[in-house]
Amino acid sequence: MDRLLANSGRLLLLGNEAIARGLIEAGVGVAATYPGTPSSEVGSILEEIAAPAGMYFEYSINEKVAVEVAGAAAASGVRSFAFMKHVGLNVASDAFMTLSYTGVRAGMVIMTADDPSCHSSQNEQDNRYYAKLGLYPMLEPSTPAEARDMLVEAYRISELLQVPVLFRTTTRVNHARGAVELHKAFTPTRRGRFEKDPQRFVPVPANARLLRVEQLKRMERALRMSEGSTLNFVTGSSRVGVVTSGVTYTYAKEWLQDVEILKLGFTNPVPEDKVRRFLEGKQRVVVLEELEPYLEDEVRRIAQQYNIYVEVLGKHTKHLPRAFEFSPDLIISLSSILKVREEKKPLPLPSIKLPSRPPVLCAGCPHRATYYAVKKAVGKDGAIYSSDIGCYTLGIQPPMQTVDYVLCMGASVGAAGGFSEATEQKVVAFIGDSTFFHAGIPPLINAAFNRHKFTLVILDNRTTAMTGHQPNPGTGREFGSVQSPPMPLEPLVRACGVEFVHTVDPYNIKDTIEVMKEAVQYDGLSVVISKHACPLLKTKEGKLVPTRYEIDQEKCVRCYTCVSRFSCPALSKEGGPVKIDATMCIGCGGCAQVCPKQAIEVVR
């Protein structure tokens, strides 16, 4: 990661690395996040390089806190950055909506990493509307190199307008890779001074009304900046026009011919005059943007407002889809409305039937053992499994099927309360340790307060696994020369008002089943903390010493309990005998415990 601190060079950077580098070139002094794909790697990088770059970085408990931390820093004259995945901005939205009233003194940028096609998300909401809703200037990069450049520009804009800038990326920018020429790193101001100004920073109604008027005036100035910005440019010359932004620009540029492209990088406010001039004299304009018709509505509005007659094609005319991300293939498929560059004919898929390969819980994942134990404890009557956001959502697949209901971070606990009041069914909720800290505590207190009856299992794998093993309050902090001890879950859960609290090690399946039985039979609110560190994390840290297991084929009766009920990816049956893949097996011993014939044994 040290290479990101260099003062020159041409590096192949992941979009998220380019963004981290942009922070260094912009002299950002404070950065905060809650990890979420596709934004997570920015945090993993800052964990290593923030301190040597003179920047303070933290994993905040959730996105709202991250925006509050960064907002206060920028109000104190320190450039700041808050970043998150798209749904994280929902969590942060309360702070977000008023931060554009009070504004900032030093530059502040809020990155929302959207995920068209839901690669790693529960929805594909288009967060460009947050810029309109909250009255934020917004920039949208197309490539890693542009992300770095635009980030530096975003800080300039933010300081001129005294308001944070919304920096909207998508998965195909965050997780794209490209060459980036490094510019000079800038030593940040790490400590500023907060000069009091209650009229500005305390939006009581009397102040808020004044700030609201200020906010609208600021957007007038932002419009003039957008009109003059080189981030909005025209390339090519034709009477057929394309208006586009984000990664879609790269597809349009490579696979469209004989078009004039208006590429928008400063997309709130949309540069009205620039769009008007672009529309004039065009026969046809196609708006190419992923998800919602955000730009298209602006283009239609501007055409109407200035009495320009031009054919506008897009989502409203059903020429382009609203669902899912765009691709070069989608652009090539537009040959009836635009001139495209065809590619060679793809090979047809062979008729041979191939097995599907969805993502699965890893070999040795403690969640598998927990799920197995809970299902045993619940028995035939079954339960409603209210689940949450994390690796454990993979329990949706057979044979576990321990995920019946998911909404958002923390909803497992809130919804469990609802199920317990509205049904006669047994309710078991699952939440990860990091997710519990993020949004699980208020609904747990709510459950105790309102006497909801359900079992909550906290899947404590000692990390934030899905997003790449970031620390959380439960693990304590040990990076960037800040140290804090792990916050124990048991007393925290008790303090929430829960009387039945037990901690188990899911690798001990028998004991776990016993405790789970007690918990689900308990007449009240019960919490079981199922605690075992993620083996991937242990492997990363070089702490995993695998125990070798083998199957005694003499003892094995081919009942396939291990394969069909426990379903560890390290187990397979090809034909008759069950085999353990020694390269995958980490020696958790789960399969050995579920084997009714004790046919799976430790060999080393």
Next chain:
Amino acid sequence: MKYNIQLVGVGGQGVLLASTVLGNAAVVEGLEVAMSEVHGMAQRGGSVQCSVRMGREILSPLIPMGAADLLLGFEPVETCRSLSMINKDSQIVTNTTPVVPISVSAGQDKYPAVDEVLSAIREANPNLIAMDATALAVKAGKAIAANSVLIGAISAVKGFPMSKDRMLESLLEVVPAKARDINVRAFELGYQEAKGAGL
């Protein structure tokens, strides 16, 4: 010049690392590079795809269907699944060692015979170099070096835009120093295997 490489495999096989080796080599070569990769949930043992594009006037991180010049498969079924990424003139390099998905182990799906998978690929496009990269890696010293075998192999493919030396140099930048010799051997074994296949 534009050269598109599609890499496919199973989460955890090192597809991402191989694409970085390719991308870094192209940057050193002075080419423009655009890549796209998969992070997050899909990495947990699911199918993964990475695209690497290099040359001039490259912007898009994604490759259109049929436009990959080279398909590098870390797993035979995944290679077969991705044939729509290539055309009749493209080259294919695949590992023949299967990674059996859990759906098969649990008895819901069937894993076809590897020979059948390979003939299906060959029927669609005969420019196939298939090798047991895992076995070659074991021969080099460690199964985990299968990655290096495959990187060596693509360096020998007809039309591949970078030299063998450039690729080896780029590979060695990402492997730990103590595993250097094993990886050099693995790379060389893969290279020779592909050269021997004569495509």
